[in-house]
Amino acid sequence: MSPAQRTLPTERPGTLRASRPNLMLGIAAAVGSVAAATLAVYALKGLAPVVSLSVVYLPAVLLVSAYWGLWLGLATAFLSAAAFNFFHLPPVGRFTISDSRNWVALAAFTLVAVAVSTVADVARSRALEADRRRAEADLAAALARELLAGSETAAALAAAARRVAEALGLSSASIELGVSESSERRRALGLTGADGAQIATLLVPRRLSADAEQRLEAHVVPALEALVAIALRRDALQAEAVETAALRRSDDVKTAVLRAVSHDLRTPVTAIVAAGHALGSDSLTAGERTELSEAVVQEGEQLAALVDKLLDLSRLQAGRAEPRRDWVSLEDVVLAARDRLAESGGAVRIAIEPDVPPVRADAAHLERAFANLLENAVRYSGGLPVSVHVRRTGSQAVVRVVDQGPGIDAAERARIFEPFYRIPTRPASTSEPWPGSGLGLAIAKGFVEANDGTISVDSLPGQGSSFVVSLPIEEAAVSEHEPQPAAPLPT
Amino acid sequence: MSDQPRPRVLVVDDEPQILRALRVILRESGFEALPASTGEEALDLAALQHPDAGIVDLLLPDIDGVELCRRLREWTDIPLIVLSAVGDEDAKVRALAAGADDYVTKPFGPRELVARLQANLRRIAPGPEEAEVHVDGLDVDLARRTVLIDGREVHLTPTEFDLLRLLVRNRGRLMTHRDLLVSVWGPGYGDDTQVLRAHIANLRRKIEPPEGRRYIRTDPGVGYRFAG
Numbered sequence: 001m002s003p004a005q006r007t008l009p010t011e012r013p014g015t016l017r018a019s020r021p022n023l024m025l026g027i028a029a030a031v032g033s034v035a036a037a038t039l040a041v042y043a044l045k046g047l048a049p050v051v052s053l054s055v056v057y058l059p060a061v062l063l064v065s066a067y068w069g070l071w072l073g074l075a076t077a078f079l080s081a082a083a084f085n086f087f088h089l090p091p092v093g094r095f096t097i098s099d100s101r102n103w104v105a106l107a108a109f110t111l112v113a114v115a116v117s118t119v120a121d122v123a124r125s126r127a128l129e130a131d132r133r134r135a136e137a138d139l140a141a142a143l144a145r146e147l148l149a150g151s152e153t154a155a156a157l158a159a160a161a162r163r164v165a166e167a168l169g170l171s172s173a174s175i176e177l178g179v180s181e182s183s184e185r186r187r188a189l190g191l192t193g194a195d196g197a198q199i200a201t202l203l204v205p206r207r208l209s210a211d212a213e214q215r216l217e218a219h220v221v222p223a224l225e226a227l228v229a230i231a232l233r234r235d236a237l238q239a240e241a242v243e244t245a246a247l248r249r250s251d252d253v254k255t256a257v258l259r260a261v262s263h264d265l266r267t268p269v270t271a272i273v274a275a276g277h278a279l280g281s282d283s284l285t286a287g288e289r290t291e292l293s294e295a296v297v298q299e300g301e302q303l304a305a306l307v308d309k310l311l312d313l314s315r316l317q318a319g320r321a322e323p324r325r326d327w328v329s330l331e332d333v334v335l336a337a338r339d340r341l342a343e344s345g346g347a348v349r350i351a352i353e354p355d356v357p358p359v360r361a362d363a364a365h366l367e368r369a370f371a372n373l374l375e376n377a378v379r380y381s382g383g384l385p386v387s388v389h390v391r392r393t394g395s396q397a398v399v400r401v402v403d404q405g406p407g408i409d410a411a412e413r414a415r416i417f418e419p420f421y422r423i424p425t426r427p428a429s430t431s432e433p434w435p436g437s438g439l440g441l442a443i444a445k446g447f448v449e450a451n452d453g454t455i456s457v458d459s460l461p462g463q464g465s466s467f468v469v470s471l472p473i474e475e476a477a478v479s480e481h482e483p484q485p486a487a488p489l490p491t
Numbered sequence: 492m493s494d495q496p497r498p499r500v501l502v503v504d505d506e507p508q509i510l511r512a513l514r515v516i517l518r519e520s521g522f523e524a525l526p527a528s529t530g531e532e533a534l535d536l537a538a539l540q541h542p543d544a545g546i547v548d549l550l551l552p553d554i555d556g557v558e559l560c561r562r563l564r565e566w567t568d569i570p571l572i573v574l575s576a577v578g579d580e581d582a583k584v585r586a587l588a589a590g591a592d593d594y595v596t597k598p599f600g601p602r603e604l605v606a607r608l609q610a611n612l613r614r615i616a617p618g619p620e621e622a623e624v625h626v627d628g629l630d631v632d633l634a635r636r637t638v639l640i641d642g643r644e645v646h647l648t649p650t651e652f653d654l655l656r657l658l659v660r661n662r663g664r665l666m667t668h669r670d671l672l673v674s675v676w677g678p679g680y681g682d683d684t685q686v687l688r689a690h691i692a693n694l695r696r697k698i699e700p701p702e703g704r705r706y707i708r709t710d711p712g713v714g715y716r717f718a719g
Contacts, residue, residue, distance in 0.1 A: 266576050267506055270598035274512035277601040281519040288515060295508035 026068035030076040033060030038083045050088050054105040057084060061109050065116035073113035081106035136215070139167040140223045151238075153177075153231040157200075160227075164202070164220055168212045174203045175224070177232075189221055193229045200228045264306055264437045268299035275299070309439040312368060313419055316446030323362030323451050330356060330390050330397055330471075333363055337370035338388075341378065347385035348374055356392045359471045361451040366471075369447035369455075372440035373401045373467050380405030380465070396470040407461035416457065417445045444469075497523045498543040498612060503533040503559065504574065505552050513546070516601040522608065530554035537563055543615070544570045544608055547591070549582045557586045564590030570611030574599070580712060587713060593665040594713075610663030624659045626717075629698060629706055631659050640698055650675060651694045658707060658717035667714035691715060 037057045044053055057080035065073030084105060085095055142163045150156040157175040165173035175191075180201040182188040187206050193199040202224060204216065275292040278284075284292075315321045331352050338348045370388075377386040384404040391398055408416060408423065415421045419442040448455045448469050459465040500522045502513050507528065514524040525542050527533035530551045537545070545563060549556035560571050571591045575583040583594050592611045595604050624631045630639040636652055638645045647655065653675045658666060672680045672687055680686070695707055708716050 266597045267509070270574075271506055271508035271512065273598045274509055274516060274601060278512040278515035278519070281515055283519060284515065288511075291511055292515065295511060299508055 021067055023068070023072075026064060026072045029068070030060070030064045030072055030079060033063055034076060034079045034083050036060070037080065038087050041084070041088050045088075053088070054080075054084050054108075057081075057109065058112060061112050062116050065113045066120040069121060070114060070117035073117040074110060077106070077109035077113040080109050135167060136219045139163060139220065142167075143223060143227055147227045147231040148234070153228070153235050156231065157228075160224070161202070164204075164224075168208075168215060168220070170208070170212065171205050173205075175228070176201050176203065189216065191221065191225045191228055193225070193232075199232060200224075265303065268303040268306075271299040272296050272303070306437055306439075309372075309437060309443060312443045313439055313446070316443065316450065317419075321365065321446065321450045323365055325360050325362060325451075327358040328361045328363045328366060329358050330366075330399060333366040334370050334388055334390060334399065336367045337374050340367070340371045341374050348378065349385055349387040351387065351389050353389075353391040356390055356397050357473055359397050359451075360474050361453075361471060362447075365447040365451055369444040369469070370399070370401070372444040373469070376440045376444075377401050377403035377405070377465075377467070382406075392473065393470075395473050397473050399469040399471075400466050401469075402464060402466045404464040407463055408457060408459040408465050409461055413457055413459065417441050417455070441467075497521055498608075499523045499525055499540065500608065501525045501527065501533060501537055501540075501542040501545040501547075501569075503527045503530065503546065503551065503556075504548040505529065505550070506548075509548075513601075516605070520601075520605040520608075522605075528552075530556075530559045533559060534562060537567065541567075542569060544572070544612055546572050546574065546595075546604070546608075547586075548574045549576075549586060557582060557589050560586050560591045561589040568615070570608070570615060572604070572607050572611065584713060587665075587667055606663060607665075610661075614661065614664060621660075624662075626659075626662070626706065628704060631655065633660075638698065640700065645697050647694070647697060650690055651697070654690055654694055655698070658715060662717040665710055665714050665716050670714065 034057065037060050040056050041050070041053045044056065061073060061076050061080055064076040082095065086093065143160050146156045146160040146163060147153065150159075154177060157177070161173045161175045164170070164175075172186075177200050179190070179198050180188050180203060182203075185206060186203045187208075189202040189204065190198045191200040191202060202216075202221065208216070272295075275295045279289065279292050279296075312321075334350055334352070338350065341348065374386065374388070381403040382405060386404075387402045389400045389402070412423055416423070420438040421442075422438040444467075445455050448471070451471065453469055453471040455467065455469050457465055457467050498521075500517055502510060502517070502524050504510050504513070504526075505528050510524075510526040510528065514526060517524045525536050525540055527536050530553045533545075533547070536542070547556050547559055551559065554562075556573060560573065563569070563571060570593070573583065573586040573591045573594045574597055575586070575594050576597050586594065592614070593607050595607055622632065622634045624633065628641050630642075632638075633656055638647055638652070638655065654671060657671060657674050668684045668687055669681045672683055676683065676686070691707065699705055699707070706718055708718050710716065
């Protein structure tokens with residue numbers, strides 16, 4: 001019996017154990033049971049003829065043969081025959097066997113010992129085999145759980161290796177993806193995939209018991225090969241799924257860009273081309289000529305603005321809008337954003353509370369964000385003034401851009417920050433379309449978030465919308481900088 | 492046409508700058524523009540002024556351009572040309588199905604637009620029926636059913652000749668797959684575009700020399716037109 005087998009964990013009560021009990025215990029049991037039988041024969045002498053009482057020794061032989069095997073069983077048989085002979089058969093006190101019937105008793109004990117120990121050995125080795133198989137199955141199940149239940153194979157390998165070490169009684173074991181070399185202390189066992197290429201390496205101590213060696217080769221390595229291969233395939237499929245999802249998202253964006261390009265870029269281009277052709281005609285009046293050249297300039301500007309927006313958006317989506325942070329006065333950026341808008345008209349009222357400290361952000365980003373928010377607000381406000389409030393709330397600088405437009409349905413609110421999204425329905429009262437590109441709010445959100453701010457919208461349908469930008473105030477800003485000049489600015 | 496009144500063209504586009512430029516371009520080509528910036532306005536204008544043709548942008552603020560074509564078609568047979576965008580093939584096909592005669596893709600050249608207008612106006616007011624058509628090396632005798640390429644006679648099957656005749660007599664105009672199939676094969680064959688494609692391919696092999704003179708233009712997914 002090798003030590004490894006002795007460490008097999010499971011033993012069922014009431015059946016033969018897979019391993020034999022201790023040898024010293026066996027000798028004690030043999031001597032003890034023979035002594036007990038000898039004493040019992042004294043007690044039974046009055047009830048039956050002595051010669052027939054040799055059967056009293058049988059339980060001792062049975063017991064020892066069954067649990068301690070053939071040799072101790074045989075020894076017990078001989079000891080029983082000798083004790084019976086010495087203590088009970090005439091001439092008592094001597095080993096001389098006068099009666100041939102006593103030879104029969106010895107032969108019977110020997111036979112019982114051989115038969116019982118053989119049967120017990122067979123049963124024991126079956127039990128051992130069953131235990132071993134169960135252990136292999138348990139190990140395979142444990143490995144499958146470790147390798148397949150987790151989300152990532154690389155992380156599960158350590159747990160799987162620990163299971164292998166525990167099951168085989170190894171001092172250590174590890175599994176590494178790819179090919180690893182044997183070292184002085186560790187031996188590398190290659191795990192190959194279905195195509196024969198090595199996918200991982202099992203590293204075990206150099207010195208292993210023959211049994212551990214055999215189990216490694218026959219059971220552990222094949223199981224690990226299959227499981228690691230499946231786990232890696234699953235990783236690959238997961239990565240593929242993630243990639244596919246990303247591609248689909250980027251396809252959606254591309255489709256949206258194409259649609260926007262197909263309409264929003266084409267309309268000004270069409271107007272410019274048509275005006276250019278018309279300008280070449282001979283019958284133009286002075287008024288028409290002015291109109292047409294104004295159209296070229298106006299549409300060209302619109303086109304340039306749209307190209308700027310597309311560039312902003314692609315920069316934001318590519319993650320290349322790295323803010324160049326500096327102390328930024330919100331008053332400055334809001335006013336600059338309004339000035340940018342001034343030509344297209346629309347009244348914007350700005351009120352800035354005196355205690356708003358500067359924020360740490362990229363001024364150009366914030367200006368683009370507010371310019372887009374103001375443009376959006378003015379467009380939807382239908383000629384009514386738009387108001388901007390800047391104030392401090394706790395550790396946040398909060399800018400609210402409030403319009404008096406038609407408002408935004410709750411269902412639309414989540415989507416309006418998506419690039420190219422436009423509210424599909426126009427109010428019946430106006431024949432004017434919503435002319436925007438669907439980019440402004442996406443750009444505003446992108447720039448605000450690039451500067452660690454947040455943007456949200458409150459809206460009462462029919463009464464207007466309020467876009468709220470919150471930017472973090474750093475503590476240093478409060479102490480280092482004087483408060484902003486007070487008083488709402490004239491519009 | 493100099494002594495005739497100028498054909499009046501209803502122009503529907505929500506972009507005022509485009510309307511303004513089209514007014515000048517159409518006037519320059521001998522048309523009079525009736526501008527409208529919404530679908531409703533266009534329907535009113537068409538009912539009151541009885542234009543000779545219409546140019547309709549597919550994207551209008553109130554009603555869909557396709558819907559506008561359908562509503563105009565309910566009571567008038569004037570040529571309708573839609574302004575569509577690349578990538579908006581679906582709307583273009585729906586507009587043609589709703590009764591539009593032709594389309595121009597934005598941004599369009601004014602010459603192209605005017606040529607389409609003129610080709611489609613010919614449908615309404617055909618000149619004296621031509622017995623022979625001569626186009627750039629191709630001579631088609633409609634009465635005798637003969638075709639000459641550079642003076643050399645080409646043999647066409649009756650179906651090929653019918654197709655060619657239809658295209659030639661509508662030169663410059665878009666002939667949809669359906670127009671061609673229904674006219675040449677009959678009303679039950681309107682969807683047999685594979686058959687049409689095969690015959691057009693044969694016709695092209697016979698009348699278009701390999702070095703590249705092209706008489707039949709393909710409008711992918713929509714139809715064919717004879718370049719005249």
